[in-house]
Amino acid sequence: QSVLTQPPSVSAAPGQKVTISCSGSSSNIGNNYVSWYQQLPGTAPKLLIYENNKRPSGIPDRFSGSKSGTSATLGITGLQTGDEADYYCGTWDSSLRGVFGGGTKLTVL
């Protein structure tokens, strides 16, 4: 069972917007930055968002992140079939150990 809680799945039509939530506690999300990862089938995870809302070079602005209290949200606009993947949130706990969410499978209908 993962430390951070994500919905198992979300879905939306191409071109639409979707949000993925990530819930934690004061000992992890509440006091640390949140990052988000995209894992396409059969590949390694890829960093999408770091420090709650920053995008690495090359990540389109269709992807956005936010954090409030002990929860974080990933937003994806203008959905494309190529966005179908598993998405994971991650952060650190008070003892500098990494923690991840259980992952959310995005289906673009």
Place this chain on the structure above:
Amino acid sequence: QVTLRESGPALVKPTQTLTLTCTFSGFSLSTSGMCVSWIRQPPGKALEWLALIDWDDDKYYSTSLKTRLTISKDTSKNQVVLTMTNMDPVDTATYYCARVQTGGHAFDYWGQGTLVTVSS
């Protein structure tokens, strides 16, 4: 260009010790703020963080696995090694190494992963 690559046995027997090596390039683990972490993913399941070593040789371990894990680095070879003792079939997973910068607080570069199967 930052790259990481995991290497190690594809198959281990129960009770054996697993040794994985992460060989990286494009950065130095002697640079302040640089860290390398190990993460695993059982087939069809979520990511699980295992361990981290930083530029100052500080080490951090998963609470549930800390008695079985050892992480170490060889800065001259640009390598980080993870050992996991007393392997069990539930440890079957793809094992990834990833870079972490304390500035970004995220796993910004990942290796391709190596699948380790535990079976007699």
